[in-house]
Amino acid sequence: MAVLFKLQDFEGPLDLLLYLIDKNKMNIYDIEISSITDQYMTYLDEAEEVELDQMSDFIVMAATLLYIKSRMLLPKHPKPGEEVEEDPREELVRKLLEYKKVKYVSEKLNACQGESSQYCFRNKPAEIDIPESTIDYDAILENVSLKLLYDTFEQLMKQKEWEQHTKEERKIDHNILKKDTYTIEQKSIYIRNLIALEGKTTFFTICKKEMPKIELIVTFMALLELIHKKEVTVLQEEPTGDIVIKGGIVDEEDRA
Incomplete structure (x- = not known):
């Protein structure tokens, strides 16, 4: 499937998701998460390089979609006495x-501004001020792009899908998923x-390949959060080597 748009054409991952939902004529209240996730990943795979802070938002959403997709694999009928879990979507x-509401209001305001350009705010309301990102991704991602980090994770996930092809393996994975013991906070502490x-x-x-798929996703999301909080720095010491994760911003001596 050819991708007709670039990531830069979208205001963010939610904008891309809405486009895909509308394009596929899906009910927003009943999203076909498997199909949407696959199409979303295709956009990321074929995307050209974009600003790092923008790319990070798209990658976080990719991990979120994979998490939801994994949760949707859980048995739909709980046993007697078990609580019915909420829809992961x-x-x-x-x-x-x-x-969607914010976008609609924004489009209406832009239309009104075009029709009545003589009217304007004296000052922009404080509640809509959006602070610029102060994260220096070049310092945090020493010589590792977010795209490389994402590609490494996706390759691991594809390998998991290939390995977990027997019914018995899927059954084991479901039992692990059912416990739902993995959280971003726990994995952040672990890292x-x-x-x-x-x-x-x-x-x-x-991110060991023997981990259950959902644990890999939660661990990856925890790593992204630590990167966003500037608690860790990632670098690749050798061109084809493993990605190294260190605490905080790397010192100049470490970069040498």
Whole structure:
């Protein structure tokens, strides 16, 4: 499927998702998450390089979609006495609806501004001020692009899908998924502890291929959050080597 738009054509990942939902004539309240995730990943795979802070938002959404897709694999009928879990798409739908409303209002305001250009705000309302990102991704991602980080993760996920092809393996994965013991906070603590003990860790140390798929996704999301908070720095010491993860901004001596 040829991609007709660039990521720069979209205001963000929610904008891209709304486009895909409209294009496929899906009900926003009942998103076909598997199809949407596959199409979204295609856009990222074929995307040209964009600003790092913008790319990070798209990658976080990709991890979120993969997480939801994995949750959707859970058995739909709980056993007697078990609580019925909420639809894993619920939070995403809420964000999409909020974004759709904001986009609609924004388009109306732009139209009104064009028709009545003589009217204007004396000062922009404080509540719509959007602070610029102060994250220096060039410093945090020493010689590793977010695209490379994402591609490494996606390659690992594809390998997992290839390995988990028997019914017995899928059954085991479902049992692990059902426990739902993985959280971003727990994985963030895990990564911090590894760095505190060893001074650094690596991508394939925290994302082992024998991990359940959902654990890999949550771990990757935790890593992205730590990068966003500037708590870790990632670099590749050798061109084809593992991605190294260190605490904070790398010192000049470490870069040498």
